Amino acid sequence: MWGDKAIELIKELERSTEIFPPFDDDKIRLILEECRVLNQFIEDAMNSTFHPETNNYLAGVKARTAALERNKRCLLAYQWNRLQMLRKMRWEFGSILPVEIKANMSEGEVAWFAKYSKALANYMKGIGGRNGLNLMLDMQPPKDLYIEVRCLKDFGKLELDTGEVFYLSQNSQHYMPRSQVENLVRQGVLEHINWS
Amino acid sequence: MSLFGKRNHYFSLNDILASQERVPISFGTPVSYLGELDASSEGNALPAGTTLELSYWLVASLYQEDGVGIDLPKQYKQAWRDILAADAKVVNLQRLCKYFYEFGKLVSLIRIRDHQDIIELLIQTLVDRHRELTSWAVHSCKRDNEFLEKLEDIERELSKRATAAERDLSNWLQHDGGRIRKAELVNAHDRLVASTRAFT
Numbered sequence: 001m002w003g004d005k006a007i008e009l010i011k012e013l014e015r016s017t018e019i020f021p022p023f024d025d026d027k028i029r030l031i032l033e034e035c036r037v038l039n040q041f042i043e044d045a046m047n048s049t050f051h052p053e054t055n056n057y058l059a060g061v062k063a064r065t066a067a068l069e070r071n072k073r074c075l076l077a078y079q080w081n082r083l084q085m086l087r088k089m090r091w092e093f094g095s096i097l098p099v100e101i102k103a104n105m106s107e108g109e110v111a112w113f114a115k116y117s118k119a120l121a122n123y124m125k126g127i128g129g130r131n132g133l134n135l136m137l138d139m140q141p142p143k144d145l146y147i148e149v150r151c152l153k154d155f156g157k158l159e160l161d162t163g164e165v166f167y168l169s170q171n172s173q174h175y176m177p178r179s180q181v182e183n184l185v186r187q188g189v190l191e192h193i194n195w196s
Numbered sequence: 197m198s199l200f201g202k203r204n205h206y207f208s209l210n211d212i213l214a215s216q217e218r219v220p221i222s223f224g225t226p227v228s229y230l231g232e233l234d235a236s237s238e239g240n241a242l243p244a245g246t247t248l249e250l251s252y253w254l255v256a257s258l259y260q261e262d263g264v265g266i267d268l269p270k271q272y273k274q275a276w277r278d279i280l281a282a283d284a285k286v287v288n289l290q291r292l293c294k295y296f297y298e299f300g301k302l303v304s305l306i307r308i309r310d311h312q313d314i315i316e317l318l319i320q321t322l323v324d325r326h327r328e329l330t331s332w333a334v335h336s337c338k339r340d341n342e343f344l345e346k347l348e349d350i351e352r353e354l355s356k357r358a359t360a361a362e363r364d365l366s367n368w369l370q371h372d373g374g375r376i377r378k379a380e381l382v383n384a385h386d387r388l389v390a391s392t393r394a395f396t
Binding site: 001002003007010011013014018019041045055056057058059060061062063065066067070073074076077080081085088089091092093098100101139140147178182185186187188191192 | 208209210213227228230251257258375377378385386389
């Protein structure tokens with residue numbers, strides 16, 4: 001049936017709300033091939049002469065147009081929803097994505113992600129005076145300037161703006177400025193402990 | 197993002213899936229060039245008297261043609277309307293139709309007989325089921341999945357939001373507001389990586 005491949009594509013995406021599924025090149029190629037066949041029929045019908053009894057193509061053309069529109073909608077929705085997910089990831093993972101997610105991106109998506117990162121960085125540089133404003137900070141209103149954190153994995157050296165250097169090894173605990181470590185907590189490197 | 201507004205977005209996955217549900221359609225006169233719609237038919241024309249169940253989006257493009265008649269999908273017919281009117285709370289909407297409200301809304305848009313009744317049915321069903329849904333969602337101690345399995349798509353979304361709101365409120369009451377947490381997708385990704393590692 002027309003549109004079956006397209007709906008499979010959408011179902012695949014709907015099932016994975018939290019993980020980023022691989023870009024389904026093969027299915028997209030099949031859908032485009034289906035579109036080509038549908039379009040061929042419409043073109044042929046338009047070039048033939050209409051006759052209400054022997055060559056009544058009205059219903060056929062209408063149904064195929066609907067199928068074309070449907071395929072188009074599914075393809076666009078597939079790509080758009082994936083981009084929404086990538087955009088959310090930019091805010092949660094930062095500008096460098098884990099390899100497992102990168103492997104599932106298409107070439108176009110990689111390029112889009114780079115462009116989005118760049119645009120966001122430029123925007124944050126452009127607002128809030130000379131030093132810019134980091135929108136990734138203080139997602140929730142802060143209560144203290146310093147917080148206590150515990151390391152969940154070996155991260156290595158972290159140098160603060162003040163020049164102070166911390167060695168973040170697993171299970172070590174530190175007392176650090178909130179603004180410098182908020183991103184690391186959100187990325188799951190550190191854990192915020194003893195909050196009040 | 198509003199629950200009912202955003203869903204008719206052109207890119208909305210739920211709207212696309214709801215319009216995939218099937219509607220019975222019958223052809224009173226032969227229709228040429230539509231033989232592909234019926235897998236059992238031969239030749240490229242649909243013979244007169246063919247009855248098929250086609251997806252909503254396809255039916256919407258054909259129902260105004262001469263000799264084409266559409267029927268109500270079974271879940272909006274009188275028999276089911278009576279059941280839902282008697283006690284909507286016990287019906288397993290998930291099994292009946294995963295997009296019961298969305299699809300019902302779409303069906304009532306095409307000029308089908310009884311379309312006013314369908315609209316009333318949808319509203320009344322949601323009103324009847326809503327009380328139990330909210331009470332289930334905000335009392336986290338009563339986690340029985342039997343109830344969740346009876347909910348259709350919009351109801352699941354509603355209960356998910358009610359649960360989240362309840363959790364936020366209790367966190368706030370316990371002065372948990374200032375804590376920085378791991379981001380949602382990072383969490384999901386870490387879980388996924390951990391589970392694949394456990395496999396290999």
